Amino acid sequence: MELxxxxxxxxxxxxxxxxxxxxxxxxxxxxxxxxxxxxxREVGATLLIRHSRGVELTPAGQVFLARARETIxxxxxxxxxxxRAAGLDEPVLRLGLLNGIPGWLPAALEQLATERFxxxxxxxEAGTTTDQVRMLTAGExxxxxxxxxxxxxxxxxxxxxxxxxxxVLLAAxxxxxxxxxxxxxxxxxxxxxxxxxxxxxxxxxxALRRLGDRIRLSDISMSHxxxxxxxxxxxxxxxxxxxxxATPDVVWRxxxxxxxxxxxxxxxxxxxxxxxxRAMTVSPGLTVVRQQVVEA
Numbered sequence: 001m002e003l004x005x006x007x008x009x010x011x012x013x014x015x016x017x018x019x020x021x022x023x024x025x026x027x028x029x030x031x032x033x034x035x036x037x038x039x040x041r042e043v044g045a046t047l048l049i050r051h052s053r054g055v056e057l058t059p060a061g062q063v064f065l066a067r068a069r070e071t072i073x074x075x076x077x078x079x080x081x082x083x084r085a086a087g088l089d090e091p092v093l094r095l096g097l098l099n100g101i102p103g104w105l106p107a108a109l110e111q112l113a114t115e116r117f118x119x120x121x122x123x124x125e126a127g128t129t130t131d132q133v134r135m136l137t138a139g140e141x142x143x144x145x146x147x148x149x150x151x152x153x154x155x156x157x158x159x160x161x162x163x164x165x166x167x168v169l170l171a172a173x174x175x176x177x178x179x180x181x182x183x184x185x186x187x188x189x190x191x192x193x194x195x196x197x198x199x200x201x202x203x204x205x206x207a208l209r210r211l212g213d214r215i216r217l218s219d220i221s222m223s224h225x226x227x228x229x230x231x232x233x234x235x236x237x238x239x240x241x242x243x244x245x246a247t248p249d250v251v252w253r254x255x256x257x258x259x260x261x262x263x264x265x266x267x268x269x270x271x272x273x274x275x276x277x278r279a280m281t282v283s284p285g286l287t288v289v290r291q292q293v294v295e296a
Contacts (some may be wrong), residue, residue: 005039006068013065017054080119088155091120093276095142096132100224108289116279129200130135142274144267159286166260168253169239181256188214191237193230196221
């Protein structure tokens with residue numbers, strides 16, 4: 001019986017649903033189900049009753065849940081106390097938090113760090129793609145998150161993690177807001193308010209190249225968190241963003257025929273000796289959090 005299996009069981013027991021638990025644990029539902037079945041075979045008893053709406057704990061499952069939580073906590077304390085007795089610092093991963101990134105992605109990386117290196121601590125340093133590269137070069141972070149395409153220094157490596165569709169953001173009062181989807185012809189001549197080029201030059205240039213030259217680039221630029229506010233001031237303008245950015249006042253519309261895709265990658269220094277980072281990047285490593293978040 002492995003601690004990993006206990007953590008999986010606790011995840012299912014708390015969510016009372018295999019699908020939701022699998023999302024929180026960042027593994028596939030079939031893999032999670034297989035691990036629980038293997039655990040039940042080893043225990044020799046049914047721990048969960050499966051039904052169409054989710055699962056419920058058997059009396060044996062309730063006992064195992066309590067003991068599993070105690071065991072996981074005890075294992076963490078054992079590791080922490082042993083490292084302290086050996087004079088070792090608490091393991092810390094300094095993670096670069098990319099502005100505007102899907103919230104599940106840093107959460108998945110934090111979960112992976114905990115899985116691979118129990119009792120590790122993840123700290124966050126926010127910034128743009130350009131900031132991430134600078135901070136990594138300066139040794140201020142251990143793992144960065146960036147938008148690609150991106151040319152990295154020779155001392156760095158990367159791994160693709162996720163992607164999502166970018167569409168058009170516009171005020172709900174905009175004449176085009178009534179359309180279910182938009183074309184490049186619809187956008188011709190409109191003012192585009194977007195992020196500063198310095199934040200992610202290659203990503204910025206790639207997106208504008210795909211849009212063509214008929215869109216009028218605004219004389220102002222904003223961070224991801226400010227774009228929606230800017231559209232409520234300049235209500236005839238548009239911006240680019242994911243469906244996540246939509247609000248009652250700012251709507252999101254897909255681009256018909258030529259969707260723009262934002263791709264996210266993790267980057268790190270190949271000469272890093274950070275134990276948490278090394279544990280996370282050992283095969284299969286970061287591939288366990290790789291997902292496609294393409295919003296149709």
